[in-house]
Amino acid sequence: MNKKPNPELVDDENPEWTDEMFNQSVRLDGLPASLQAKLRGRPKAIVTKEAVKLRLDADVLAALRASGDGWQTRINDTLRASLHLAGRV
Secondary structure, X not given: OOOOOOOOOOOOOOOOOOHHHHHHOOOHHHOOHHXXXXXXXXXXXXXXXXXXXXXXXXXXXXXXXXXXXXXXXXXXXXXXHHHHHOOOO
C-alpha cells in the first residue's frame, strides 16, 4: 500500500533522503578529527565545574538572583576571591 505524504509535513527545503544520498553519506567517525570537532556539539571546557547542592539563606539567594543572569558564576567568583584572600587558592 503506497500512502501519499501529508502535504503539511512535506518540507521542500529538507527533502526525504534517497538511496543515492545514503550511499554518498559519510559517517562522522570517517571524517578528519578537525572536522569532527566542528560538527559535534559544544566543545568540552578545559576546566569543568562540579555540580553541588548548597543551602543558602533565603535573603542571600534572593539578592544573588536579583543581580541578574550569571549569578551562579558570580557566586563562584566571590568564593574564589575569598579563598584567595585567605591564602587557600
